[in-house]
Amino acid sequence: MASPAIKQESTQPPDKNRHLSWLWSEYSVIIAFVVIFVLASLLNPRFLDVNNQLNILMQVSIIGIVALGMTIVMLSGGIDLSVGSVLALVGVVSILSLNATGSILLAILTAFSVGAFAGLLNGLMVAKGRIASFIATLGMMAGARSIALYIADGGSISGEVTSFTAIANSELWIIDYPIIIFLVMTSLVYVLMQKTRFGRYVYAIGSNEKAALLSTIRVDRVKIGVYSLAGLLVSVAAIIETSRLNSISSSSSGQAYELDAIAAVIIGGTRMTGGRGKVLGTFFGVLILGILNNMMNLMNVSPHLQGFVKGLIIIVAVVFQKRE
Amino acid sequence: MSGNYVLEMENIDKSFNRVPVLKQASLCLEEGEIHALLGENGAGKSTLMNILGGIFPADKGTIKVNGKQVEMIDPRTSQQLGISFIHQELNVVADLKVYENMFLGRERRNRLGLLKVEEMCRKTSEVLAGLGVEIDPKAYVRQLDASYKQLIEIAKALLQDSKIIIMDEPTTALTEHEVHRLFTLMKNLKAANVSIIYISHKLKEIQEICDRYTVLRDGKIVGSGRVADQNVTAITKMMVGKSVSEERFVHNHAAGRKMLHVTGLTSAGRFRDINFTLHAGEILGFTGLAGDGRTELFESIFGFNKTSSGSIEVEGRSVPINHPKQALQAGIGFVPKDRKENAIIKDLSVYHNMSISALSHFERMGFLQPNQEKSRFHHFKEALNIKVHDPKVTIDKLSGGNQQKVVLAKWLEVDTPILVFDNPTQGIDIGAKREIYQLIVQLAEQGKAIIILSSEVPEILKVCHTIHVMYQGEITAKLKRDQANEDEIMKYATGSKREVEHIG
Numbered sequence: 001m002a003s004p005a006i007k008q009e010s011t012q013p014p015d016k017n018r019h020l021s022w023l024w025s026e027y028s029v030i031i032a033f034v035v036i037f038v039l040a041s042l043l044n045p046r047f048l049d050v051n052n053q054l055n056i057l058m059q060v061s062i063i064g065i066v067a068l069g070m071t072i073v074m075l076s077g078g079i080d081l082s083v084g085s086v087l088a089l090v091g092v093v094s095i096l097s098l099n100a101t102g103s104i105l106l107a108i109l110t111a112f113s114v115g116a117f118a119g120l121l122n123g124l125m126v127a128k129g130r131i132a133s134f135i136a137t138l139g140m141m142a143g144a145r146s147i148a149l150y151i152a153d154g155g156s157i158s159g160e161v162t163s164f165t166a167i168a169n170s171e172l173w174i175i176d177y178p179i180i181i182f183l184v185m186t187s188l189v190y191v192l193m194q195k196t197r198f199g200r201y202v203y204a205i206g207s208n209e210k211a212a213l214l215s216t217i218r219v220d221r222v223k224i225g226v227y228s229l230a231g232l233l234v235s236v237a238a239i240i241e242t243s244r245l246n247s248i249s250s251s252s253s254g255q256a257y258e259l260d261a262i263a264a265v266i267i268g269g270t271r272m273t274g275g276r277g278k279v280l281g282t283f284f285g286v287l288i289l290g291i292l293n294n295m296m297n298l299m300n301v302s303p304h305l306q307g308f309v310k311g312l313i314i315i316v317a318v319v320f321q322k323r324e
Numbered sequence: 325m326s327g328n329y330v331l332e333m334e335n336i337d338k339s340f341n342r343v344p345v346l347k348q349a350s351l352c353l354e355e356g357e358i359h360a361l362l363g364e365n366g367a368g369k370s371t372l373m374n375i376l377g378g379i380f381p382a383d384k385g386t387i388k389v390n391g392k393q394v395e396m397i398d399p400r401t402s403q404q405l406g407i408s409f410i411h412q413e414l415n416v417v418a419d420l421k422v423y424e425n426m427f428l429g430r431e432r433r434n435r436l437g438l439l440k441v442e443e444m445c446r447k448t449s450e451v452l453a454g455l456g457v458e459i460d461p462k463a464y465v466r467q468l469d470a471s472y473k474q475l476i477e478i479a480k481a482l483l484q485d486s487k488i489i490i491m492d493e494p495t496t497a498l499t500e501h502e503v504h505r506l507f508t509l510m511k512n513l514k515a516a517n518v519s520i521i522y523i524s525h526k527l528k529e530i531q532e533i534c535d536r537y538t539v540l541r542d543g544k545i546v547g548s549g550r551v552a553d554q555n556v557t558a559i560t561k562m563m564v565g566k567s568v569s570e571e572r573f574v575h576n577h578a579a580g581r582k583m584l585h586v587t588g589l590t591s592a593g594r595f596r597d598i599n600f601t602l603h604a605g606e607i608l609g610f611t612g613l614a615g616d617g618r619t620e621l622f623e624s625i626f627g628f629n630k631t632s633s634g635s636i637e638v639e640g641r642s643v644p645i646n647h648p649k650q651a652l653q654a655g656i657g658f659v660p661k662d663r664k665e666n667a668i669i670k671d672l673s674v675y676h677n678m679s680i681s682a683l684s685h686f687e688r689m690g691f692l693q694p695n696q697e698k699s700r701f702h703h704f705k706e707a708l709n710i711k712v713h714d715p716k717v718t719i720d721k722l723s724g725g726n727q728q729k730v731v732l733a734k735w736l737e738v739d740t741p742i743l744v745f746d747n748p749t750q751g752i753d754i755g756a757k758r759e760i761y762q763l764i765v766q767l768a769e770q771g772k773a774i775i776i777l778s779s780e781v782p783e784i785l786k787v788c789h790t791i792h793v794m795y796q797g798e799i800t801a802k803l804k805r806d807q808a809n810e811d812e813i814m815k816y817a818t819g820s821k822r823e824v825e826h827i828g
Contacts, residue, residue, distance in 0.1 A: 195691045197683045200672075204680055207671035214628060214660050214667065215681045215734070216648040275671040 028320060029269050033284045033291075040291055044298045052294065054175065060290035061182035064283070065237040066257055067264040068189045069230030071282040074265050075193070076226045077206040077274030078126060078133030082140035083234050083261055084254035086118045089148040090238035091248030095157045104164050111235040118144055119231020123224035141258070145250075152250035159246045168244035178240045185236065190279040202226060206274025263310065264289055267317040288313070329391070330355045330519050331376075331407075331488055336385035338371055338543075341723050343753040345371045346382075346543045353488065356517040358510060360530045360551065362563055363540035364780060369523055372540070373490050376521075377409040378402035389488075407488045408481030416465050416473050423448040423461035426480050451479045455509055474502075478509070489513070490521045493614065495529060507533050525613055526818050527556045539563055560811060580604030582640065583773035584656070584742050586625065589634030594620040595797040598634065602742065607764065607774045609788030611781055612817045617797035618777045619661060622744050626658040627651045638742070652681070657740035659731055661747035661777070663724070667731045674715035674722065675701050677730050682737045704733035709759060725756025732763065743767065746777040761787050781810050795819045 040047045066083050073080045093114045098107035118140060125136035159165070170177050193199035201222045204212040213219045242248045268285030270277025292313060296306050331353040338346040346368045353359050363369045375382045378396040387394055389405045396402050402409070416425050423444045432440045448461040455475055465473060474494060481489050495503050510520055510533060522534055530537065531551060538548040539562040547562040584602040589595070595617040602608050610618045624631045627645040635642055636654075643654040651658065660666035669677055679686050679697045686696045701715055708729045712722055719727055728748065735743060745764065749757040764787055768774050778784050784791055791808050793801040793816035801816040 191691075197687060197690075197692065200676060200680065200683060200692065203676075204669045204672060207669045208665075211660075211666050211669050212680075214626075214648055214658065215669070216652040216738075217680070218647065218649055275669075 029281045029284045056290045057179045061178040062237045064182045064286040067261040069233035070261040076202045081137040084257035085141045085145035087238045087254035089144040090115045091242040092148045099160045115231040115235030119228040123227030127220040127223040148250040156249040165246045168240045332388040337383045357535040358520045360534040360537040361523045367540040368543040408486035409490045410477045418466040492523045585637040591631045602773045607788045609784035609791040610777045611784045612794035616794040655741045657735040657743045659745045670720040677719045725752035742773045744775045
């Protein structure tokens, strides 16, 4: 029994170097965030302005909430390409419901049920239909967008109940509601993933699905839950998006949101194949994307070039994560 | 005789996770001979051959081909030296055509870089005709029988003008008629000065076809010589060693009440008409060769695969099991084989791997209680002698034996009255093996009903009260421990003898 004992010794970080690499592998995204933050504040003095800071948070809140759901899906080993289209569909249907009933509560409930239902369908396709998540959600992406376009006749729909706009346009002290909702959602998802059975199961399935099944986890049910939850979080984002301008465009709302959300999750250090990653990582990933956008706007970089920078950051982030 | 070797492997050492698998192993191969490489499962045969095939490097030792020392860096180097490896699990690509498989990786092309399809097809037909089979070179491999897939692998080796061919249990998937064809073919190859290393458990075949033999046990060479000079018993003794029968962990037991009763369980293509009964306090062993269906059988009983007919009764109640969770609720626990693929969740910590199947034990108001997980793990750490410095590390950082103990702890935490262990000591060192045997016996003494699946007969003999032998999906023998010995079990496992005697 000497050999395993020796092995154990060697897994201990004996020197400083190993300690640093541990710090880097666990918190690389936070370090990257700090570096970018400091860099941004040196490059442009206006960056540190409180209003600008709140502005960044406000701008990332919608993508941030979508990215939380994406994190759960990707931790389970899947991907959800349908988030942007589902967001548009949820927005369109909930505005219709709002205009028809005049009730904000009903509009919100409608939003939740449409989003969760779309997610449920994704989950059923992936878990029961054994369709690769990429394909299943690609189908949902096309389908949901098409239905949104059909219902809204290709255009935008505006709300007729003005108090609906209060959801996204009110402030608590100086902090906008969407920021608060984003922060609350982040903490809820964090608790769900770290402190509950569901979260543990999601990590297990993403890491080794067969072993998870043989550990008597109801893999199918957990997966259905994962996609439904992602759909539900898209509903929350859709309500904010719709309420902010009191209207939703069936053609352009939510366009390419899936890419931003996936980018944030990847920058946040979640592994593409699942099983490894952190909700907090995604939170900082979202903030990094937000700061980059903000900086480029402040420095008058052409909006056409902004995608290039974003792409570069994603690739650099993944290259660094591969190192470990 | 000496100086005529096409291959000399000398003093090869190899360890995995610091567990030595090969110790000073040597193997010499003459030109134009069929050489049997013998040993029990886990003796190190495959490791030795994988080193020769360039799959992984040796830690120490030299390899000489035609008297010249060579470095086996990768499979390609090995192939270029004229060594072909026909694996037990067939390495053909089912979605490609026959000729595409034959030329995979060394396609013939014309000057424009386009494939010379007709030439490759012609060549394929030629080689296959030489083997006495006619297969359309343009047929998809998917549509062929297993035995033909095997022939394609052999044909591929011939195509590459291999001087040394390694065959790892080539006859397991073949019918008797096909085995004869293979043997004729091997004799032809021998006449053409090709050397063959033949790995098999079937001693009858060895006597029929092989010239010389080398026996491995626990990673060491324990014997080698001419097959004609030895009888089967002597070779078997070499394979098994003396240490086996000396040490039996299990004592006589008073059989308790009926825990698990399986009748007529059948799953098409996997197993047929399985009947057995398991009592509390009993350790029941299932053994057989590769492809005997025992793993599939218990994966079905555990709800991982579907069964087509038959019934499973737990403590007298018939239970429908379509999902592992239902098996657990019925009281069946299952420690699967191939730990890395089936049992450990490598991104979760040691703590979390222990608790994953019984999270309800660690919950309060819907939230997990890490402190309870910790204290429970420390209980198992003491009880099972798990060596881990910091259980917060992911489980893949542990050695094989300690990983397995964590997996056992997981099932002890679930605490089902019936426990199935599939190959519980796979890839772990002798010390940990002993501890696991002792634990299993101890569990039985506490009144648990236990089933062990293992291809290692000595292991089964050590710990089981009753032994079931399986052959191609059927139980061919049910033996009491006192009646069983390795030879007897091998006869049933290879299908050369069968009985259907019902006991218990």
